[in-house]
Amino acid sequence: MYERVIIDAGARSALSAHVNAEPLRETGGILLGFEVDERTLRVTAVSPPGPRALKMPRAFRRDTKFLQRWLERRHELSDGRDDYVGEWHVHHALDAPPSCVDCHALWCIARKPNYPTGTPLLIIAEDVPGERRVRGYRFGGRPKWSYVEVTVS
Numbered sequence: 095m096y097e098r099v100i101i102d103a104g105a106r107s108a109l110s111a112h113v114n115a116e117p118l119r120e121t122g123g124i125l126l127g128f129e130v131d132e133r134t135l136r137v138t139a140v141s142p143p144g145p146r147a148l149k150m151p152r153a154f155r156r157d158t159k160f161l162q163r164w165l166e167r168r169h170e171l172s173d174g175r176d177d178y179v180g181e182w183h184v185h186h187a188l189d190a191p192p193s194c195v196d197c198h199a200l201w202c203i204a205r206k207p208n209y210p211t212g213t214p215l216l217i218i219a220e221d222v223p224g225e226r227r228v229r230g231y232r233f234g235g236r237p238k239w240s241y242v243e244v245t246v247s
């Protein structure tokens with residue numbers, strides 16, 4: 095089970111652009127990538143929220159239909175290497191860990207057979223004026239979630 099996450103520089107830039115686009119509301123999407131080795135998960139792409147996403151000051155719901163197509167296209171373009179590895183969204187606060195709603199959503203994903211991972215990653219971009227942090231949380235194993243180190247390559 096991975097303990098650390100490397101985000102490709104291009105994916106990190108995409109994440110920043112999506113966060114910049116929504117200074118007041120939450121936004122988010124899905125993460126694509128692959129396991130480099132037993133300890134390391136590499137994130138290669140960060141999706142946009144999709145045109146029908148629900149973006150509110152303290153809640154977010156992604157546009158699942160849009161993201162399914164986005165995922166399939168990227169999966170093919172990478173010759174099957176990149177697949178769904180988790181979710182991301184913004185919290186407009188610092189030191190803002192996963193909420194109860196977040197935890198429930200990620201535990202469901204970990205258990206569902208139609209998702210290709212049993213240990214989904216949640217990236218939370220903590221965004222307030224003048225400061226931004228990116229934090230990673232791994233779900234589905236034991237303990238029920240753990241903090242994982244996130245670096246940009």
Ligand SMILES: [Zn+2]
Binds near residue numbers: 184185192193196
């Ligand atoms: Zn949240």
